[in-house]
Amino acid sequence: MERVSDSTLKRSRKPPGPGPMTTIADVARHAGVSVATVSHVMNHTRHVEPETAERVRAAITALRYSPNSVARSLRRGETKTIGLLLPDNSNPFFASVARQIEDAGFVSGYTVILCNSDGNAEKEERYLSVLMAKQIDGLIFAGSSDHARVFARLLPSMPAVLLDREIQSVNVDSVLVDHDHGGYLAGKHLAGLGHEKIGAIGGPRDSSSSPARLRGFARALEEAGLELPASSIVDSDYHFAGGRLAMEQLMAQAPGVTAVFACNDLMAMG
Known part of the structure; x- marks a missing residue:
């Protein structure tokens, strides 16, 4: 040394x-x-x-x-920054989306400020307040809940886009995924492989995506002449450890299941 x-x-x-x-x-x-x-x-x-x-x-x-970038921002009325609030960017889906948003922002001269809420509503509100204080030019929000009250306060001050979320009571643009169809394709695939006793691991009940995926999945099984009884469905939390615990519970309450549909990648890996 x-x-x-x-x-x-x-x-x-x-x-x-x-x-x-x-x-x-x-x-x-x-x-x-x-x-x-x-x-x-x-x-x-x-x-x-x-x-x-x-x-x-x-x-x-x-x-x-x-x-002085702060002074220049004040003069121009823009900061060339965009806030990106995600539930968890360790999720492969959100990690991919975040990278694409960052790349697109860079090409247009914008810096993306990434925040992870971990699905915590209080953390989301705090991050939203911080981003607003930084006078970001816009927000891309994939929250864990509706937050109609928060958006009612937020929208007058900046443009916002909801990512994979929809708030019926607030007039804001949304980029949505067809979760029902995704679940339907998963059900068609497993039924097509010849499985007859199939289970499912859903996400949080208060999420909009999990019920839609399970509906599409159940519809595909019904078309194939198969059932998805309540005992073959376990709710979890969209996380790795939660997926493992849910699988243990599913095996205990629905023995004989030969295939399982997990409502997101992290739970499937768990």
């Missing part, structure tokens, strides 16, 4: 960083131009003679000037 001594510290001098009070006015004085000219060079809002523009850029480099 290298030992650091006083003499080492004295020899290891780095160039001084930018002064905390360095402003655009300092750059203008250093370059011998107006503040407006510096602004035009930085934002490419008006033609500036090449020689003058180069002098401005040299002054920016010499002073190590960095624009």
